Amino acid sequence: MDFDNLIAGFGIALTFQNLGYSLLGVFVGNLIGVLPGIGPLAAISILLPVTFGLEPTGALIMLAGIYYGAQYGGATTSILLNIPGVASHAVTCLDGHPMAKQGRPGVAIFTSMYSSFIGACIGIVIMMFFSPFMVKAALSFGPADYFAMMALGLIAASTLAQGSALKSIAMVIVGLLIGAVGTDVQTGQQRFTLGIPELSDGINLVAVATGLFGIADVLANVNRSQGSILTKGKNLALRAMFPTRAEFRFMTKPILRGTGIGAILGILPGTGGTIASFMSYAFEKKISRTPSRFGKGAIEGIAAPEASNNAAAQTAFIPTLTLGVPGDAVMALMLGALIIFGIQPGPRFPAEHPDIFWSLIASFWIGNLLLVLMNIPLIGLWARILLVPYRIMYPAILFFICIGVYSINNSLFDVGLAMAFGLLGYGMNILGFEPAPLLLGYVLGPLMEEHLRRAMLLSRGDPSVFIERPISATLLALCVALIGWSVWSALKPKPPELAVA
Template sequence: MQTLTDTIQLFGPLTLLAILAGTFLGIILGALPGLSAAMAVALLLPLTYGLDTIAGIGLLLGAFCGAIAGGSVPAILLNMPGTPGSIATTFDAAPMAANGRAGKALGLSVAASFLGGTISALILMLVSPLIASVALQFGAAEYFSLSILGLMIIVSISGGSLIKGLIVGLIGMLMSTVGADQVTGAMRLTFGQMSLLTGISLLAVIVGIFAVSQLLLDMEKMHEKRPSMKVENALEGAFPRMREVLRNWKLLLMSSFIGAGVGAVPGAGGSIASIMAYDQAKRFSKNSKEFGKGAPEGVVASESSNNAMVGGALIPMLTLGIPGEGATAVLIGGLMIQGIQPGPMLFDTQATLVYGIFVAFLLANIMMLFVQWWGIRLFVRILRVPQHFLLPLIFIFCAIGVFSINSDYFDVYLMMALGVLGFFLARFGFGVAPVVIGLILGGVAETNLRRGLQTFDGSWEPFFTRPISVTFLILALVFVVFSLRASWRERKANAVSN
C-alpha cells in the first residue's frame, strides 16, 4: 500500500507534462519516414538530463510508444513505413488509403496501437516481477553468461551475416572498455585524451550511431530523384468508432500477445512482431483473401502487435538489464544517465521507481491515443515538412544535446565520428543497433567475468558448471549454430537458383 502511495506521488504535473511531450514528439519523429523509434528516443534523451528520474523516463517511454504509433502515418498515406515496425501496416493500410479509406485506416491504427500497448503494459506488470525474482538468484557467472547470450541472440537475429553481426557487437563491447579501469585504475585506450578518462560518453555513442548516421544516409541520397509525396485528401473516409475496433477483440489479443512475446526476445524488434502477427491474422481470418488488398484486420494485427512489442521489450530491459533492441538500449542509456542500473536489484531496492515506470508506460499509451486521435491532422502535415529544413535542425538538436551533458566539445566531435562509422556500418549491411547493445552488455560481461573469477579464485569452471550459467552458454551456442545453418541454407538455395 505504501509503495502504491509513493508511486502515485511520483506523478506530479511536470511528470505528466513530460510524458505528454514525449508522446507528442515521438509521434512527430515516428511519422517522419526513415526515423526509427531508437532515433526518436535518442534525440529526446538530452532533454531528460534536467528532469527528475520518473519524468525523464516517462518522456522517453512516451517517445518510444509515440514513435512506433507515429510510424503508421506515412505507412498509410505514403505506403512508406515511418519505422520498421510499420512495414506490415503498409500491406493493407496503403490499399485502404488508395480506395479512399485513409481516415478509417488511420483511426484503426491509432486504436489498435493503444489497445496493443495497453495489453502489453499489463503483461509487463504481471511478468516482470516474476522474472526479476528469479534473476535475483543470479551471480556473476550467470550475468556473464547472460550477457554473452544476449549479444549472440542479437548478432544472430538482427543481421544477415554472423561475421558482420559479431564485428558490430564487438565494436560496441570494445567501446565499453575505454577509460580508467575500475579495478586497477589503468588507462585503457584513452590515448591521453582527458575526456575519455571516465569512458566514452554513452549519449555521444547513442546519438552518433542512431541519429547522425541516419542523417548521413539521407544526405548520401540527396541528389537522387525521389517519388513525389502526395498527401492530399489524406483524411478522406470516416474515422472508425472504438466499437468497430473492439469487434476484432480476438485478433487484438492474439496480435498483442505475439507482439509482447516477440518484443521480449532480444534482437527481434517491431518488424518481426508485426509481420508474425499479420501472418497469423491472415491464417485465422475468414477474409484471408482480402489481406493485402485493404483488409482492416491486417492494419489491426500489425499496429496492435508493434505497439505491444514495446511492453515486451521492456521486460528483459527492466528485469535483467539486457536491451532487446535499439530503442531499449537507448532507454537503458537514459536510466544510466540518471544513475540507475536496470536489473533485478532495481525491483528489490527501488520498487517505487519500477512501478512508476509501469504507470508511466500505461499513461504514455493512454496519452498516445488522445494525442494521435485529436492531432492526426497535424501529424499528417508533418509529412509535408521538407528535408532541407529538417536535416539541419535535427543535426543541431543532436550536437547541442550531446554537448549539454558534459559541456565538452570533444563529445560532439566523437558523436560525429561515430555517426560516420554508423553510416558505413549501415550502408554495408552490418547494422548499427548491436553497437549500442554491445556497449551496454560489454560492461556487464567484463565486470561480472572479473568479479566471478575473483570469487572462484581464478577458476573458470563455475562458468561452465553452474546450471543456469551453462544453460545460457549452451543457448548462446545454439543461436550461433542456428544462424550459421540458416546462412548456409540461404547460400545453398542461392546456388541452386543461379
C-alpha cells in the same frame, strides 16, 4: 503485485509536473516518429540530453513517452507514405498503405492506434504481474548467469534481426570494444584513450547513439529523398476515421493474438517488436480463411502486428528494469540513461526505488492514453508536417543533434565524437553492417566484462562455472543453438532460381 505501490505510482505520475513531462514526451516523440526515416532510436538519442536537467522520475517518464510516441508516429508514416520509420513498422506498410490508397487512410491509422493501445495496455498488465516473479528469479542469478544472459541477448539480437547475422555479431564485438574505452573500473587503468583526457570517462553514450542513428541518417538521406511524397491527405477528418462495427468485432481476435506473441517476444532477450510484428503478421496470414486479402488492405494485417509490437515494447521493460539486461538497442539506451541518472537497474531496483518503478508503470498507461487522445485530432497536422521537404528539415535535425550532444557535458569534443560516429554509421550503412547491435554491445560491454571477471574470480579461474550452473548452461546452450541455426540457414541450399542469379 502491489496495489498500494501502483496507486502511489499513479499519485506521482499524475502530479502536474510529471503529467507535463509525459505529455511533452509523447508529443515530441510522436512528432519525431512521424518524420520518415527517424525511429524511436534516433528520437530518444536526440532528445536524451534534454531530459538530463530533470529529476530521474520525470526524465524517465518523458523518455518512455518519447519511445512510444515515436512508435505510434512511425505507424502513421508507414500508412501514409509507405516508408517505415522503423523496422517494426515495415509490416504495417504491407496492408496499411494499400488501405490508405483505397481512400481509407483514417481507418488504417485509427486501427493501428487502437490495436497499439490495446496491445500496450495488456503489455503493461503483464509487466506489473510478471516483474515481481522476475525479481525473485533474478535474486538467484550469479555473475555467470548474468554474463550468459547478456551473451544470449547479444547473439539473439544479431542473429534474429535483419541483415547478415555474421556481420551483426561482428558489430556486437565492435560495440563491446568501444565500451571498453575509458578507465578500467577495477584497476583504474586508462584503456584505449590515446592519451585524450576527454576519453577517460569512456565514450559518451549520447555521442555514440546520435552519431550512429542521427547523423548517419542525415548523411544517407541528404540529396536522396527529394521533396515530399505525400499525396494531399484526404479523409483524415475525425468522422472518416472510425472503422465499421463489423470491422471492430473482426479485429478483436487478431489484436489479442498479436498481443500474446508480442508480450512473449518482448520479455525474451534480443527479440523485440520487429520480430514480434513479422511473426504475428505471418501467423494471421496462415490462419486466415482468405489469405489472399493480405497485402491489399486487410484490417487484421494492420491490427495484429501493431498490437504485437506495442505489447513487446512494454514487456521489453521487464528484463531491462528487473535484470538490468536490455533486450534491444532502444532498451539499451534506456538502461544507459538510467545509469547516467545514478540508478542501476536490476533485481533490487523495484524495491530500492519503488517510487520510480511504479510511477513509470503508471506513466506508461497515462502516456498511451494521451497518445490515443492526442493522435486522433492531430493526424491532420502530422500529415501536413510530412509535406515539409527533407532539405529544410535536415539542417534543423543536425543542429538539434549538435546542441543536444554538447549540452550533456558542455563539451564540443563530444560533438566531434558524434560526428565521427556519424561517419562510422554511414560507412556501416554502405558496407551493409547494422548499427543497432553495435549500440547494444557498447552498453552491455562494461557490464559483461564486470560479470565475467567476477564469475571467474568466484570460480577461481575455472571456466566450467558457466556450464555447471543450470541457468547459465541453459542460456549458453541457447546461444550455441542460435548460432548453429543461423549458420545452417545461411549455408543450406537455396531454391535454384535464387542461387543462379
